[in-house]
Amino acid sequence: MKKQLPVFLTFICAFLLTVQYFVPHRSFEQIYEVSNIWLQIIGVFSIFLGITSLVTMHVRKIRHRQRQWQYSFITLGGLFAMVAAGLIPALEQRGSYEWLYDHILNPISATMFSLLAFFIASAAFRAFRARSAIATILLLAAVFVMLGRVPLGDRMSHGLFPAIADWLLNVPNVAAKRAILIGVGLGEASMALRVMLGIERSYMAGE
């Protein structure tokens, strides 16, 4: 029963949602909407477990004075400040939550994202070493694409580099991407079938 009931529920839910894709009728749209609401309800309940996990981990870190434990105060402070700004009516009415989101969280996230530029440079330095014939082809392709994307490359080659770059991006690149996409699509469908039929049960902790 412990095995069969979850597999049965999974099959029913997956089957109904698959059928829903082909049926535009309102009754099936409602099935989709209701299942999304259920998903959100489950998510709301699980967030309490998530917060408990986060608080427990950082309290333990502070208590045992683990490496860089001081930062845990900032994490916990940030967590409680956001909760207070969203739940305390006086703070919420003054727009404290939005202020914290727009002036602290968003700039910090943007800073992390901007690091990507430097990481791309360091990864490209390693990836584009001409260690073998294939790596050399990759390097040459990268050089043409980079030169084709800047005005200097256009002026140097009288439009040849942009044309080569466009060809590389639109022909071999798209062909490879589509091949991977077809594989991904079939892989997903196959995996979904395995889950529906109860062959794949890793989400049930191997039951």
Added chain:
Amino acid sequence: MLRSWLYLGPLLFALSLPRGAYGQTLTAADTPNDHGKSITLSWTNPGPGTHVDQFNLFRSISSIGPFESTAVLKGEAHEYVDACEDLTNGTPYYYKIIARIESGDFEYPVAGPVVPEGQWFHTGKTVVLVFAVAFSFLVLLMIQRAREGRELYVRPIAGIDAVDEAIGRATEMGRPILFIPGISEASEVATIAAFTILGRVAQRTAEYQTRLVVPNVYATVMIIAQEVVKSAYLNAGRPDAYDEKDIFYVTSEQFPFTAAVNGLMLREKPATNFYLGKFYAESLILAETGFQAGSMQIAGTDELTQIPFFVAACDYTLMGEELYAASAYLSKDPLQLGTLKGQDIAKLIIVLVLLLGIIATTFGSDIVTKLLSIRL
């Protein structure tokens, strides 16, 4: 359905009505492939070369009115979809349109009755249905063959073969293993695939007594990951070694999660990092930090744009479908291997159809493109 038949008489009558002086027509029909509450209207120009300033569209539940204004459209418009929640499925509607031209207003003959209704099948998705049924049949056939005991060959996947080596390295170095099951929800297929590999990794770490750290973006993913790891430790006979606190929730925000995991990598210096599941812009930030921390790295994702980043920064990368094949490859279960075989045959069929399409298009025929088109 019965109502449609009842209204067929008036509809035929409406169609037999004489057209306007210049042959102007207004046609109204239920919008196909929707949940109802929508009617598609189309009309011709009031006269050859006549400039129209605007069209005023009116709707009524009776052919004699009263008509209420529904929309005001530009003079170039020749089609309009009247979709609103005010429309009731099963109720007949009548439409009229007035064109504002230089010499005054021109009224088209009333169109209707037309009954909006929801459809039980989206005809634009027929190709998808046919392929889905054929693919499912193929997979089930292959599963049946596998059940009969036929041996199925699966090509080696370097990234999965390296899992044991990566765990052995961590054990020798006495450092932890970091496993990130993507940054998507548990309902994502890639996340489910990551759980399978997590189970395998956890079983080995339990046997070798190596610490396994799993930071999570979603609490639901954390709960499942905890169960998967706990179960693996139990199977390995080491339930005492399982520490629930090593599988923890960080945050559901993308870049704060990345910052937290980067900090973890630089502090703990894990011997091996696994990035398996759905990843977006954080993929390279994580993988490069892992490289700088000196970790061996195995990645796998179905996110096309992130695959090159992982290939550049990691030791092994499972590309697209290889991530999904991992569970079958690791378990060697004939049933699971059967689904892989079905997948391969479907791929072959797709390649043949592609070739057919290429040949047909080369010779100026669009028959294959038309046959396989999907209207959403």
